[in-house]
Amino acid sequence: MARTGAAVTSTAILERRRTYHVGNVRSQLLAAAREILHEQGRAGLSLRAIADRGGVAPGTVYYHYADKAALLGGLAVDGFRQLAEVMRQAYETRGEASGLRSTGLAYLNFLRQKPELYELMYEALDGGRRADVAEAEAEACAVSRAAIVEDFVGRHSPEMAEKIAEAIWAWGRGIAAVALSRAEPGAGPEDETLEAAVLGLGALIAGR
Incomplete structure (x- = not known):
């Protein structure tokens, strides 16, 4: 079961990376944050984890949000x-x-x-x-x-x-x-x- 969940998550991340240049990055980051919040609670909401789930480079997060509080x-x-x-x-x-x-x-x-x-x-x-x-x-x-x-x-x-x-x-x-x-x-x-x-x-x- 864990492998299946990991595969689904990896597929979602790859899809976000494919749509990064044409999609709304802010929306992708918020969607990623919502998913992590639901699955792991507040403790899982690191900017690196959000960037990884959103399919973007960590530095991209700071382009759209000044810091974690802003996100x-x-x-x-x-x-x-x-x-x-x-x-x-x-x-x-x-x-x-x-x-x-x-x-x-x-x-x-x-x-x-x-x-x-x-x-x-x-x-x-x-x-x-x-x-x-x-x-x-x-x-x-x-x-x-x-x-x-x-x-x-x-x-x-x-x-x-x-x-x-x-x-x-x-x-x-x-x-x-x-x-x-x-x-x-x-x-x-x-x-x-x-x-x-x-x-x-x-x-x-x-x-x-």
């Missing part, structure tokens, strides 16, 4: 954009589900599937040194806010609906922190923890 910042931006997109798609295909439920479940599924990336995203945001990370987080928040406001605007003033949506976004981050703290190292949060949080929020909103 991780780019990974955080990409993560927030992924989060925004999965929530947008969930809302657009929600059927009879509310905006809160559709985008909320998409948010929690993202957390469940990509816990390492989620933690990296908010560490980069909390570092406070990159405007592009803050802007990407704000874009994701805006997707959630628009969907939730649509749920509440008929029952509350637009201003109050906005405040409710902001509070729910903050709640999402809070429950993510709690869920991740209870998870096994390197693993996503347990479904039971997330389900309890969803039920609790629903009861609070419904006033039960």
Whole structure:
């Protein structure tokens, strides 16, 4: 099995090297970083490992990113954009589900599937040194806010609906922190923890 996995990885690296001159090197590097993060966790994210997985020379990384922190910042931006997109798609295909439920479940599924990336995203945001990370987080928040406001605007003033949506976004981050703290190292949060949080929020909103 290990040999098969190594062969697949080697094939992917060779393919990236073939497309290096015509492809988007930044995208290749971010894709490589995402794969390593998912497979090995933060400890595996060395620039040399990312360059090797991306199929480029180590010096090429520095041409596109000043240092490892810059590359991780780019990974955080990409993560927030992924989060925004999965929530947008969930809302657009929600059927009879509310905006809160559709985008909320998409948010929690993202957390469940990509816990390492989620933690990296908010560490980069909390570092406070990159405007592009803050802007990407704000874009994701805006997707959630628009969907939730649509749920509440008929029952509350637009201003109050906005405040409710902001509070729910903050709640999402809070429950993510709690869920991740209870998870096994390197693993996503347990479904039971997330389900309890969803039920609790629903009861609070419904006033039960």
